[in-house]
Amino acid sequence: MTDFLPLEHLVAACHWIGGKGWAPATGGNMSVRQDAEYCLLSASGKDKGSLTRDDFIQVEIANNAVPSGRTPSAETGLHTLIYRLFPQAGAVLHTHTVNSTVLSRVEQGDALRLSGYEMQKTLAGQQTHLNTIAIPLFDNDQDIDALAQRIAAFAANTPLQYGFLLRGHGLTCWGKDVNEARRHLEGLEFLFECELQRRLLEAK
Ligand SMILES: CSC[C@@H](O)[C@@H](O)C(=O)COP(=O)(O)O
Numbered sequence: 001m002t003d004f005l006p007l008e009h010l011v012a013a014c015h016w017i018g019g020k021g022w023a024p025a026t027g028g029n030m031s032v033r034q035d036a037e038y039c040l041l042s043a044s045g046k047d048k049g050s051l052t053r054d055d056f057i058q059v060e061i062a063n064n065a066v067p068s069g070r071t072p073s074a075e076t077g078l079h080t081l082i083y084r085l086f087p088q089a090g091a092v093l094h095t096h097t098v099n100s101t102v103l104s105r106v107e108q109g110d111a112l113r114l115s116g117y118e119m120q121k122t123l124a125g126q127q128t129h130l131n132t133i134a135i136p137l138f139d140n141d142q143d144i145d146a147l148a149q150r151i152a153a154f155a156a157n158t159p160l161q162y163g164f165l166l167r168g169h170g171l172t173c174w175g176k177d178v179n180e181a182r183r184h185l186e187g188l189e190f191l192f193e194c195e196l197q198r199r200l201l202e203a204k
Pocket residue numbers: 025026027028029042043044045046072073074075094
């Protein structure tokens with residue numbers, strides 16, 4: 001892979017995610033947009049905390065085609081969907097954290113609603129804790145094409161910003177570049193931790 005600074009940033013983000021324990025075993029996948037047509041996606045089945053630039057595989061955003069014939073993430077279809085839906089999206093991070101896995105199972109509704117937290121302002125455009133942020137929650141599916149179609153149908157009618165949760169699975173979030181995607185991931189994870197603890201304490 002020739003020099004491409006955003007890929008260096010993504011590799012650093014993967015190591016950071018690994019250090020946080022947010023991509024245990026081979027969970028999680030990460031990508032960065034190259035241009036309007038292509039993105040670079042993590043190879044399937046690897047420990048994402050120790051990826052190098054050679055572990056990223058070029059994928060065509062329009063149709064998930066892989067010119068190299070290598071095997072990118074099993075969840076490639078969710079990354080390319082985000083790049084198709086949002087031309088401004090520059091990077092996508094998918095993690096398997098305990099907080100997102102547990103909260104997405106406890107919450108029975110179609111979104112995790114967050115309000116009253118100062119840290120909501122880590123999300124682009126948010127300027128007050130008084131807003132309610134709805135992170136959509138989709139039932140998990142091993143059929144990624146079907147899941148991507150469900151998410152696309154949702155996004156056709158409802159604004160989709162920052163990220164979404166897959167029930168019992170994890171968080172997929174994005175940003176205009178790797179730095180913003182990292183900030184969204186860290187901010188959302190903090191909010192999930194707070195929300196889980198709040199629910200636990202208030203249940204007593
Ligand atoms: C550890 S199983 C997790 C996978 O099924 C999947 O959800 C995942 O996040 C990683 O898949 P991958 O194909 O390595 O990108």
